[in-house]
Amino acid sequence: MSWQFKLTASVRASPLRALTTRPNNGLLLRPTALGAAGSFSAWSGSTMTQTITYAKRTLSTTQPRKSLNLDNINQNVRAAKYAVRGELAVKAEAYRQRLTEGDSSLPFDSVIFANIGNPQQLDQKPITFFRQVLSLLENPILFENPEVLKTSFGYKQDVIDRAKVLLGNVQSVGAYSHSQGAPGIRDSVAKFIEERDGFPANPQDLFLTGGASAGVSTLLNVICNDSNAGVLVPIPQYPLYTATLALLNAHCVPYYLEEQKAWGTNVDAIKQSIAEAKAKNINVRSIAVINPGNPTGASLSPDDIKAVLDIAAEETLVVIADEVYQTNVFTGEFVSFKKRLRQLQQEQPGKYDDVELVSLHSTSKGMVGECGHRGGYFELVGFDPLVQEQIYKLVSIGLCPPVVAQCLLETMVNPPREGEPSHELYQQEYNGIRDGLHKRALALYNAFQRMEGVECQEPQGAMYLFPTINLPSKAVEAAQAEGRAADEFYCLALLDATGVCVVPGSGFGQKENTLHFRTTFLAPGTDWVERIVKFHSEFMEKYRS
Amino acid sequence: MSWQFKLTASVRASPLRALTTRPNNGLLLRPTALGAAGSFSAWSGSTMTQTITYAKRTLSTTQPRKSLNLDNINQNVRAAKYAVRGELAVKAEAYRQRLTEGDSSLPFDSVIFANIGNPQQLDQKPITFFRQVLSLLENPILFENPEVLKTSFGYKQDVIDRAKVLLGNVQSVGAYSHSQGAPGIRDSVAKFIEERDGFPANPQDLFLTGGASAGVSTLLNVICNDSNAGVLVPIPQYPLYTATLALLNAHCVPYYLEEQKAWGTNVDAIKQSIAEAKAKNINVRSIAVINPGNPTGASLSPDDIKAVLDIAAEETLVVIADEVYQTNVFTGEFVSFKKRLRQLQQEQPGKYDDVELVSLHSTSKGMVGECGHRGGYFELVGFDPLVQEQIYKLVSIGLCPPVVAQCLLETMVNPPREGEPSHELYQQEYNGIRDGLHKRALALYNAFQRMEGVECQEPQGAMYLFPTINLPSKAVEAAQAEGRAADEFYCLALLDATGVCVVPGSGFGQKENTLHFRTTFLAPGTDWVERIVKFHSEFMEKYRS
Structure with a gap:
């Protein structure tokens, strides 16, 4: 029912240009899925292996009587890549559906969604205090009988208050709020930032958002002023950045993280990337940093942060600090970019005065894990007030972030304090989630240590491990024969054999001639870890030369 | 503390080009507010009256050490206009704040936000069934004691079920869902559409969204493929359309609605707009229709809808049917574009087969009024599946719409049926809200009948009236002396004198040499209507020649 032709080509010689996600650079997309969701080719370092698989339906792009076809829609949309919810995720969902419907022909009895940081899908329990408060906000009639709430349902007075x-x-919660978020809630967020950093925060500089992704999109929309604009993005990265830059027809200017130094930030690599970009007339305007890292799990030291701020000050770059994993830190202590900036401004008056910094946070990660609520905020530091007005206007077009999520954010930044009735349970739940994550991270890390050809940095934070996989050349050839990147081939085989869904490293970017995958450590139990170990051993055996 | 210079200029001769919201067409923005929110100049027909008010701070745009200033951010953002939350709204909020703080120096004791369709801000009570269900979703521990829920809090069994x-x-509700929305909820929405229209709907073609605005943004992002792309937008319109087109650097191709025919759609006007756009090499790709209308309140007849579909079929245009007010209809019956299209496809096989239609709906309007939850959906009809895949990819970058809002949407499209325990209360609340809206619309309409120089079409639907105001020439001159559009001048004076906040017609677009304002009829009571009547009479007296 379909015909295919395959093409493997090295599209670009320079890593910089290979990662440039612009529509006119010859990058082709591969439409394969016949369902609602497509698969989109991933890139790997400076060399792109590309397959074009045309199902018969592809011919519909020539439908002359339709206004929209693949060739005449916004080609920036077409060029954008987002692997986290691509082909593998769609296939995993189809397997789950088959299992639900009683299909017993699969070689596994459950699907493990280790592809996405979605804790409550994997049975992480929400924190009681948060949800009790939200239930009252949804149905304020519950206030009318506080004693019953307490005796029958365990609500405490501080929940009601x-x-x-x-x-x-x-x-x-059914009324639109201020487009920046309800003022009272922004006050709470400002207090939280002040307590965290020891430096003041102004509620006027806070913008509540529908998740951190919405914030990143807003900011990149403002920063990217033409097709010469470029933003420094760490590689590997969370693909939101490259996807959004592609939508804006702006340049992704990649800088590689150092795997051997626990995925740390390499100042020289950043400077080299800037120099290369400038040589190509790219106007580098901003640097994105994900700390703790996604997909790497790395946690930056105060010195690393200073190094980035130094470059920002010297090169006049807007720093986008994606700090959504700030409480997911196993080793050392989280230091925010804002805190480090304020320290440096005190220590060396002048040099850092004009640095523009955005710090993003979210209700989706940490021990909160409330992804489905879509809450978060960003704080602007050092921005021109007239630019800030434009950001306000831009967000006002979308009216306001979800109000329930704003309230959830408030409980996250202002949880029950010691001595308050809900504190003990809150602390117990919080610590339980934190310890569970650390334990599972270590179990997974230990399993990777046992696996042939797999190298993994010690878990430091976030919700992910990003091991290197060294595959036999026969496996790489088998992948090429299917027109796939080798890590994608491996991850598909893993899913088909075990039901465990992870994301190939090519979805995040990786150095040339390296292969990785990203897995969360959210899924409960250890059975699924053993599934990976067994699969890997069989895979290596199968393709051994 | 500030210096000003003023400039009044006719920017464009042709109405078409005046409404073209592209950054390079010489339209200037006016930054005035010193607070977090700016004010942005509005346009009126083909002539633009423009003031540039530079506060001292404006000089910061030359700050050489900042990466971002007003002149080097994305100029599409700068060009976008969104009056609904602009200067007037900011001033109204400041008044409200002063009243809250006990300021008794103002000539009114309450602020009436008639500028925005935000029912629950104006004390509209949420529908009990919806909120009871959502409270259980937020805290499922409440399920554990259903008898107490029933006896102490009035929950019925169908709520729990x-x-x-x-x-x-x-x-x-804390887990990410499928990016198109949870499959089970899309099934419910499909059933709702089938019952409404008598034609099948496919859950695969449904995309749940964070409000209809997010859906419009997604669709225009896909449709607008380059700076020649144009979208037909009714004038007056909800400014989301022009703002989003400005962000995408695409053309707004205006077509004027016929005020004298109850703001109906004029086929000849649309054809003329298309011809004029083509003559300017604009690639007209789509037509947006808001039905029932915002800001006009108009409700289109089946013949009007057919006329639009005829043009879409002839000109190969994507129809964007913004049907968020579909239950806010006072006269006649709402007919969806989808239903009319399916009817025509049956009646005249061939002609309409390839029409591409998007229908948008929302949980924010109707008798639901749950704006703060940010829920909605769009249905794609007749789209190329490969284009649909790209739309899926685009929405997946934003992960998923708020899950609580998805559940709210489900209760909206699948409310308690006759015979079910919650039905009676639901129906009573629903009818109460509907009748209250109609009553207030008529009261406002009757007041406008009494006001000198004010003409208003009979209320038909939506949440708005959009009267013409004929102002004395002295008032127009006074407005010009302040560098303001006359309707903006009037609305500011109204706010300053009465605390009633409405939006000038120039924020929505209006024919040359006409003036309007948009008011919602959501605010309870009639006191505020009398405030408008009294103000108007004094205003007319003051500026009488």
Whole structure:
């Protein structure tokens, strides 16, 4: 029912240009899936292996009577790549569906979604205090009988008090709020930042968002002023950055993280990337840093942060600090870019005065894990007030972030304090989630140590491990024969054999001639880890020369 | 502390080009507010009155050490206009704040936000069934004691049953869902559309969204493929359309609605707009229709809808049917574009087969009014599946719409049926809101009948009236002396005198030499209507020649 032709080509020689996600650079997309969701080719370092698989339906792109076809829609959309929810995720969902419907022909009895940081899909329990407050906000009639709430459902007085305060702030969770977020909630976020950093924060500089992704999109929309604009993005990276830059027809200017130094930031690599970009007339305007790292799990030291701020000050770059994993830190202590900047501004007056910094946070990660609520914020530091007005206008076009999520954010940044009735349970739940994550991270790390050809940095933070996989050349050839990147080939085989879904390193970017995959360590139990170990051993055996 | 210079100029001779919201067409923006929110100049027909008010801070745009200033950010962002939350809204909020703080120096004791369709801000009560279900989803521990829920809090069994089904669909409202929305919820939406139209709907073609605005943004992002792309937009319109087109550097191709025919759609006007656009090499790709209308309140007849579909079929245009007010209809019956298209496809096989239609709906309007939850959906009809895949990829970059809002949407499209325990209360609340809206619309309409120089079409639907105001020439001159559009001048004076906040017609677009304002009819009571009547009479007196 379909015909194919295959093409393998080295598209670009320079790593910089290979990662440039612009529509006119000859990057082709591969439409394969016949379902609602497509698969989109991934890139790997400076060499791109490309397959074009045309199903018969592809011919519909020539439908002359349709206004929209693949060739005349916005080609920036077409050029954008987002592997986290691509072909593998769609296939995993199809397997899950088959299992639900009683299909017993598969070689596994459950699908493990280790491809996406979605804790509550993997049975992480929400924190009780948060959800009790939100239930009252959804149905304020529950306030009318506080004694019953307490005796029958375990609500404490501080839950009821908090819900009343929040309702006072937003009037109703069904009403639009201020486009930057309800003022009272921004006050709480400002206090949280002040306590975290020891430096003041201004609620006027805070923008509540529908998840951190919405914030990144807003900021890149403002920063990218023409097709020469470039943003420094760490490689490997969370593909939101490259995808959004592709949508804006702007340049992704990659800088490689150092795997051998626990995925640390290499100042020389950044400087070299800037120099190469300038030589190509790219106007480098900003640097994105993900700390703790996604997909690497790395946690930056204060010196690393200073190094980035030094470059930002010297090169006049906007620093985008994606700090959504700030509480997911196993070793050392999280230091925010804002705190480090304020310290440096005190220590060396002048040099850092004009640095523009955005710090992003989210309710989706940490021990909160409330992805589905879509909450978060960003703080602007050192921005021109007139630019800030434009950012306000831009977000106002989308009206406001979800109000329930704003309230959730407030409980996250202002949890029950010691001595308050809900504190003990909150702390117990919080620590339980934190310790569970660390334990599972170590179990996975230990399993990787046992696997032939697999190298993994010690887990430091975030929700991910990103091991290198050294595959036999026969496996690489088998992948090429299918027109796939070798890591994608490996991950598909893993999914087909075990039901464990991970994301190939090519979806995040990786150095030439290296292969990785990203796995979360959220799934409960260790059975699935053993599935990976067994699969890997069989895979290596099968393709051994 | 600030210096000003003023400039009044006719920017463009042709109405078409005046409305072209591209950054390079010489339109200037006016930064005035010193607070977090700016004010942005509005346009009026083909003539633009423009003031440039530079506060001292404006000089910061020359700050050489900042990466971002007003002149080097994305100029599409700068060009976008969104009056609904602009200067007037900011001033109204400041007044509200002063009243809250006990300021008794103002000539009014409350601020009436008639500028924005935000029912629950104006004390509209949420529908009990919806909120009961959502409270259980936020805190499923409440399921454990259903008898107490019933006896102490009035929950019925169908609330508990529904919440359990929804929880089965989404697992947790804190987990990311499928990027198109949870499959089980899309099934419910498909059933709703089938019942509404009598034609099948496919859940695969449904995309749940964070409000209809997010859906419009997604679709225009896909449709606008280059700076020649144009989209037909009704004038007056909800400024989301022009703002989003400006962000995409695409052309707004305006077509004027006929005020004298209850703001109906004029086929000849649309054809003329297309011809004029083509003559300017604009590639007209799509037509947006808001039905029932915002800001006009108009409700289109089946013949009007056919006329639009005829043009779409002839000109190969994507129809964007913004149907968020589909239940806010006072006269006649709402007919969806999808239903009319399917009817025509049956009646005249061939002609309409390839029409591409998007229909948008929302949880923010109707009798639901849950704006803060940010829920909605769009349905794609007749789209190339490969284009649909690209739309899926685009929305997947934003992960998923808020899951609580998805569940709210499910209760909206699948409310308690006759015979079910919650039906009676639901129906009573629903009818109460509907009748209240109609009553207030008529009261406002009757007040406008009494006001000198004010003409208003009879209310037909949506949440708005959009009267013409004929102002004395002295008032127009006074406005010009302040560098303001006359309707903006009027609305500011109204706010300053009465605390009633409405939006000038120039924020939505209006024919040359006409003036309007948009007011919602959501605010309870009639006191505020009398405030408008009194103000208007004094205003007319003051500026009488």
